[in-house]
Amino acid sequence: MSDWQVKYKSSLKDRGTEGILKLREGILLFVPNDPTSDSKLKVLTPNIKSQKYTKEGSKKPAWLNLSNKQGDSHIFEFQNYQDMHACRALITKALAKCEEEQPKKPAAVLTSAEQLSIADLELRFKVLRENIELQRLHKEFVETKVLTEDEFWATRKKLLGKDSIRKSKQQVGLKSMMVSGIKPSTDGRTNRVTFNLTSEIIFQIFAEKPAVRQAFINYVPSKMTEKDFWTKYFRAEYLYSTKNTAVAAAEAAEDEELAVFLKPDEILAQEARQKIRRVDPTLDMEADQGDDYTHLMDHGIQRDGTMDVVEPQNGQFRRSLLQDLNRHAAVVLEGRNIGKHLFAPPSILSSYVFHDVDSENTRSVAEALARVKQVSKADGETTKDANQERLARMSRLAEMEDLQAPQNFPLAPLSIKDPRDYFESQQGNVVNEPRGAGTLKRNVHEAYGSLKESILEIRTKGLRDPLIKPEVAFEVLFYPVVFRSLTQTISTAKNIIGKNPRESFLDRLPKSTRDEVLHHWTSIQELLKHFWSSYPITTTYLHTKVGKLKDAMSNSYSQLEAMKESVQSELRHQLSLLVRPMQQALDAAFQHYDADLQRRTAKSARGSAGEANGSV
Amino acid sequence: MATVASKLYSDDVSLLVLLLDTNPLFWSNTSTTFSQFLSHVLAFLNAVLGLNQLNQVVVIATGYCSCDYIYDSSLTLSGNSESGRTGMPALFASLLEKLEDFIVKDEELIKEQEHDERIASSLLSGSLSMALCYIQRVFRSGHLHPQPRILCLQGSPDGPEQYVAVMNSIFSAQRLMVPIDSCYIGTQNSAFLQQASYITSGVHHAPKQLDGLFQFLTTIFATDLHTRSFVQLPKPVGVDFRASCFCHKKTIDMGYVCSVCLSIFCEHHKKCSTCGSVFGQSKLDGASTVSEKKRKAPDS
Numbered sequence: 029m030s031d032w033q034v035k036y037k038s039s040l041k042d043r044g045t046e047g048i049l050k051l052r053e054g055i056l057l058f059v060p061n062d063p064t065s066d067s068k069l070k071v072l073t074p075n076i077k078s079q080k081y082t083k084e085g086s087k088k089p090a091w092l093n094l095s096n097k098q099g100d101s102h103i104f105e106f107q108n109y110q111d112m113h114a115c116r117a118l119i120t121k122a123l124a125k126c127e128e129e130q131p132k133k134p135a136a137v138l139t140s141a142e143q144l145s146i147a148d149l150e151l152r153f154k155v156l157r158e159n160i161e162l163q164r165l166h167k168e169f170v171e172t173k174v175l176t177e178d179e180f181w182a183t184r185k186k187l188l189g190k191d192s193i194r195k196s197k198q199q200v201g202l203k204s205m206m207v208s209g210i211k212p213s214t215d216g217r218t219n220r221v222t223f224n225l226t227s228e229i230i231f232q233i234f235a236e237k238p239a240v241r242q243a244f245i246n247y248v249p250s251k252m253t254e255k256d257f258w259t260k261y262f263r264a265e266y267l268y269s270t271k272n273t274a275v276a277a278a279e280a281a282e283d284e285e286l287a288v289f290l291k292p293d294e295i296l297a298q299e300a301r302q303k304i305r306r307v308d309p310t311l312d313m314e315a316d317q318g319d320d321y322t323h324l325m326d327h328g329i330q331r332d333g334t335m336d337v338v339e340p341q342n343g344q345f346r347r348s349l350l351q352d353l354n355r356h357a358a359v360v361l362e363g364r365n366i367g368k369h370l371f372a373p374p375s376i377l378s379s380y381v382f383h384d385v386d387s388e389n390t391r392s393v394a395e396a397l398a399r400v401k402q403v404s405k406a407d408g409e410t411t412k413d414a415n416q417e418r419l420a421r422m423s424r425l426a427e428m429e430d431l432q433a434p435q436n437f438p439l440a441p442l443s444i445k446d447p448r449d450y451f452e453s454q455q456g457n458v459v460n461e462p463r464g465a466g467t468l469k470r471n472v473h474e475a476y477g478s479l480k481e482s483i484l485e486i487r488t489k490g491l492r493d494p495l496i497k498p499e500v501a502f503e504v505l506f507y508p509v510v511f512r513s514l515t516q517t518i519s520t521a522k523n524i525i526g527k528n529p530r531e532s533f534l535d536r537l538p539k540s541t542r543d544e545v546l547h548h549w550t551s552i553q554e555l556l557k558h559f560w561s562s563y564p565i566t567t568t569y570l571h572t573k574v575g576k577l578k579d580a581m582s583n584s585y586s587q588l589e590a591m592k593e594s595v596q597s598e599l600r601h602q603l604s605l606l607v608r609p610m611q612q613a614l615d616a617a618f619q620h621y622d623a624d625l626q627r628r629t630a631k632s633a634r635g636s637a638g639e640a641n642g643s644v
Numbered sequence: 645m646a647t648v649a650s651k652l653y654s655d656d657v658s659l660l661v662l663l664l665d666t667n668p669l670f671w672s673n674t675s676t677t678f679s680q681f682l683s684h685v686l687a688f689l690n691a692v693l694g695l696n697q698l699n700q701v702v703v704i705a706t707g708y709c710s711c712d713y714i715y716d717s718s719l720t721l722s723g724n725s726e727s728g729r730t731g732m733p734a735l736f737a738s739l740l741e742k743l744e745d746f747i748v749k750d751e752e753l754i755k756e757q758e759h760d761e762r763i764a765s766s767l768l769s770g771s772l773s774m775a776l777c778y779i780q781r782v783f784r785s786g787h788l789h790p791q792p793r794i795l796c797l798q799g800s801p802d803g804p805e806q807y808v809a810v811m812n813s814i815f816s817a818q819r820l821m822v823p824i825d826s827c828y829i830g831t832q833n834s835a836f837l838q839q840a841s842y843i844t845s846g847v848h849h850a851p852k853q854l855d856g857l858f859q860f861l862t863t864i865f866a867t868d869l870h871t872r873s874f875v876q877l878p879k880p881v882g883v884d885f886r887a888s889c890f891c892h893k894k895t896i897d898m899g900y901v902c903s904v905c906l907s908i909f910c911e912h913h914k915k916c917s918t919c920g921s922v923f924g925q926s927k928l929d930g931a932s933t934v935s936e937k938k939r940k941a942p943d944s
Contacts, residue, residue, distance in 0.1 A: 471669065471672075472668065472708075472751075473751075474672065475669050475671065475672040476668045476750075476751040478668070478671070478672055479666065479671055479678055479747055480744065480747055482671075482677055482679040482682070483678070483679070483682070483743060483744050483747070484744075485679045486740065487737075487740050491687060492680060492683040492684075495683065495687050495858050496856055496858050497855070500855040500856045501856060501859055503853060503856065504853060504859045504860065505859075616897075
């Protein structure tokens with residue numbers, strides 16, 4: 029039944045209107061009993077975000093609180109809890125069905141690569157809003173189509189680029205704590221020992237002990253269940269920890285599977301041996317006997333720090349701390365390449381008593397690890413050719429230098445250039461406007477003559493008297509570029525230059541002019557940046573871009589000229605000094621543009637002429 | 645005697661090497677006459693010699709196609725001949741005589757030479773080299789020597805064909821830690837002098853009024869190296885760093901640079917003329933030849 033008698037409350041305090049709640053395909057309808065009341069409600073099930081309900085045990089009536097995506101909440105009071113639970117179950121089912129259909133949402137329409145995500149656009153707007161100057165530049169150039177949006181932001185990636193850093197997620201590595209350090213919880217009353225096995229721990233055990241992994245693959249689920257397997261494994265661990273080798277030997281003799289856990293890891297030993305075989309003795313040692321740490325019994329320090337003497341035939345039932353540490357460290361360093369795709373978030377598998385164990389999961393881990401090891405083994409295995417090559421290389425490198433025959437390497441002869449070539453070539457092609465030879469001679473002769481006369485004059489007359497006229501000296505003293513600090517002590521009304529230099533010239537301009545000057549400064553910089561970066565011109569896109577930029581720059585230039593004329597006459601000189609570097613930079617750009625254009629037209633003219641000739 | 649000499653050698657003893665521009669083609673075109681200019685300069689030299697008893701002055705004349713030492717204050721003895729002429733301090737009689745002889749020699753040299761159609765520049769590279777040689781000799785004379793500096797009084801424009809030699813001298817001066825001050829009295833900007841002063845941490849100034857040249861010289865260029873650390877001298881607004889290309893000696897601001905020897909060319913070459921390294925094909929040329937090929941194909 030999908031109809032229930034309910035009371036609808038829009039909030040907790042509301043008394044509630046009675047009516048019927050109907051659940052149909054994707055819609056939740058509430059029809060009040062009283063046709064005059066207007067609290068009819070229609071809720072689409074996809075819009076329902078969450079549902080809350082009151083617990084059975086409490087004294088509260090059966091309420092169901094539905095909140096939708098817009099944030100409203102609707103409370104329905106049911107007559108009994110059964111109804112409420114039924115309704116809730118149906119709603120949940122409907123929601124689940126909705127979610128399945130969700131992924132059919134249309135994919136984002138990205139026609140060209142330049143379309144930005146909405147987040148990017150928002151970021152750009154935000155940056156523009158915060159920086160008014162940038163906004164002004166943006167308005168001036170992008171909206172008049174001088175620059176495109178991408179070009180504008182191309183040099184400002186720093187401002188936009190914060191998101192990309194956040195996206196890179198960190199890969200979590202393996203835990204440094206050793207597996208053997210996991211202590212079970214003991215229940216004194218029932219004498220049960222409980223191990224909590226998470227998939228992480230299982231992964232570590234398989235990675236560190238390939239024999240265990242192999243045993244798992246072999247025995248589960250054919251010979252025993254996973255539960256039994258782990259039971260036996262932990263029994264073996266327990267036996268190791270008690271250091272009672274006699275008991276260990278006895279149990280191993282009895283139980284064949286247990287024996288697998290108790291004997292040293294053969295697979296590891298084999299891997300180590302192979303690694304050693306592959307090592308070229310003439311090169312750096314990648315691995316040595318020490319890698320085969322399963323057999324290093326020299327220290328023999330047990331996990332709790334004591335040293336014990338061991339009977340030789342039971343020696344294999346011992347395991348030293350070093351072995352465990354070394355193996356654990358090696359696995360941690362290798363990293364987590366293997367189990368990446370295999371894990372759901374770790375769920376606690378319970379103790380000796382297993383609820384809902386997913387032995388499929390564990391098995392897949394074991395198999396995956398085995399596959400990886402096999403692949404790496406195949407890579408590492410040396411074929412016959414590789415072996416031969418290695419042997420040849422070894423014999424070559426083991427040669428002794430002194431005993432070799434003398435080797436004559438091909439030499440390139442030393443070529444030292446004649447320095448005279450260098451100096452003379454520099455004088456070679458000097459291009460200048462030609463002047464008439466005769467006139468040159470005459471000019472020179474005259475010049476020398478006048479020079480000699482000057483010297484004669486000074487010899488007879490002596491030094492000038494006075495050397496410098498006072499007015500000239502005064503003018504030199506007030507030369508603003510050199511002597512600004514001197515003039516600040518002398519203040520005359522007419523001498524504008526003598527004003528306090530600490531007061532910046534910009535402050536004396538009217539505000540609008542000052543703003544304009546500063547704005548021109550930034551916009552010219554931006555234009556020039558784009559202009560110079562598009563040379564050398566190789567595509568038509570750059571060509572049009574440069575054309576547009578040049579127009580914008582000539583605009584700026586004329587605006588600067590107009591500004592100079594508009595300002596008062598006493599400030600005009602200083603303003604023109606201020607504006608001069610901008611104009612010089614623009615001039616240089618214009619010059620370059622013209623020269624380049626000339627070159628291009630000349631080249632194309634030549635090219636077409638050549639073509640015409642060729643085709644004829 | 646040695647102790648007395650060492651006592652007198654204070655921080656501000658200086659050796660000034662003055663490079664005088666005697667290019668006739670320049671002096672025939674300026675408003676100031678050479679004689680006026682000379683009187684300013686001679687008075688300035690007097691002033692420098694008067695600053696400290698142990699100061700030394702050397703004058704090298706930079707002619708149109710030659711240069712020579714004109715005056716060395718450590719060689720001439722005081723109260724020499726020729727003091728009978730009016731108004732002339734006896735110290736400079738020999739200077740003027742030697743200057744006249746030099747100009748005569750320079751004139752003869754230009755007659756012998758073929759007509760180099762070059763800009764009317766003076767031989768700055770030559771006089772810089774001579775100055776540096778003299779200074780090097782002073783350095784080797786012992787550890788008690790005045791602090792040398794070079795003052796370049798130039799009016800002629802830069803000759804781009806001397807770019808390489810001038811840059812070499814500038815770098816040698818930088819190595820020797822000899823500042824090159826420059827006073828430019830011509831009309832256009834001199835990129836060489838600006839660069840020289842900038843690189844060797846000297847002072848560059850281009851006075852606009854040649855009537856007051858003496859004042860400029862004494863206030864800016866007479867300070868010795870020790871005093872410069874607490875005197876504020878004019879700093880240039882910007883330095884013209886343009887180079888001249890090695891193939892045509894044109895002044896360029898954008899060109900090609902050989903990555904082996906750093907020589908500058910204005911157009912694309914197949915081989916570097918300085919070090920002989922072969923250049924690969926530039927991307928520009930590659931693109932243009934491809935587009936030319938494409939253009940030809942549909943026509944045929």
